Structures are given as structure tokens and as C-alpha cells.
Amino acid sequence: MEKEIKYPYILFKIAGSLYCINSKYISTIVQLPNYSTIPAAPANVTGMFKYRNEVIQMLDLRVTFGLKSISEEYRAFEEMIDARKQDHINWVKELERFIDEGGTFRLAKDPHQCALGRWYDNFKTDNLTIANHLSKIEEPHARLHLAADEADNCKKDCENCQQEEC
Incomplete structure (x- = not known):
């Protein structure tokens, strides 16, 4: 029988509400980097930046969840x-x-x-x-x-x- 790996949860607060996500879905947490905006992107797409030779798209979770930016x-x-x-x-x-x-x-x-x-x-x-x-x-x-x-x-x-x- 294979033992199930238990991952800790990452908790964060947005506009007074507490959220969590299982850390198995998180590869890295970084400080907000310098980023470029994306013209004509959806409202919840804040921009993009390069990290470890990959282009990472940033999302504004507040907007994604239907809140004010x-x-x-x-x-x-x-x-x-x-x-x-x-x-x-x-x-x-x-x-x-x-x-x-x-x-x-x-x-x-x-x-x-x-x-x-x-x-x-x-x-x-x-x-x-x-x-x-x-x-x-x-x-x-x-x-x-x-x-x-x-x-x-x-x-x-x-x-x-x-x-x-x-």
C-alpha cells in the first residue's frame, strides 16, 4: 500500500477573506518581480515576467474572484x-x-x-x-x-x- 503524501496548505487573505491552496500545486513563491503589462489582456491578467528562462503570466486573484483590483x-x-x-x-x-x-x-x-x-x-x-x-x-x-x-x-x-x- 502506497503512503499518501500530505502537503501543507498555503493560506492567504484577499480583501478580508481567507483562502488556501494545497502546496502540491505550487512550484515556487517569489517576491513581486518587475513585470511587463500585456496590451489588450483580460482584466485579471496583471502582466508577465521572465523566471528561470520561462515567461510567467501573472493573474490578479482579486479580479479573478470578482473583487476590485x-x-x-x-x-x-x-x-x-x-x-x-x-x-x-x-x-x-x-x-x-x-x-x-x-x-x-x-x-x-x-x-x-x-x-x-x-x-x-x-x-x-x-x-x-x-x-x-x-x-x-x-x-x-x-x-x-x-x-x-x-x-x-x-x-x-x-x-x-x-x-x-x-
């Missing part, structure tokens, strides 16, 4: 961040209007209630670089929203207020 995902992420940045530029303009003209401050004072805060509170990533960069905005973002509370409190307590200081 990583570049499309990054582009959407950048667009979302740009939109949240514009939200806060508008927020600061509204704060300036409130300070100059009075009335009611009409936007979120709670940093968890603005679009960026709601997104940030629910965003999960395994990418440590992205997580590190995003962690740097939490404290300044909270301070920015606190400015609206401070301006509102200053307006309510005008007798004890040093307006220029506020």
Missing part, C-alpha cells in the same frame, strides 16, 4: 479620504461662520458623528502602515471637534470670556 481599491480609498478632508474644510468654515456671526453651529461637534468619525470607528485593516497613519489623525480630529464645543461654551458665558483668547 488593489489599484481600484486604493483609488476609492483616496477619493473617500479626499471627500472627508473636504468635509472638514467645510466644517472649519462653518465654525468660523459660527464664531463670527453667532447663531447655531449646525455640524457635528462629536468627532464620532461626522462622516470621517463614523467611517474611522468602523474601519478595519490588516495593513499596519495604513493603521499607523490613520491612528495619527484620531487625536487632532477629536481636538478639532472640541473647538466647536469650546466656541459654543464661550458664546454662552460671554461675561467671563476673553473673546480673543477663545
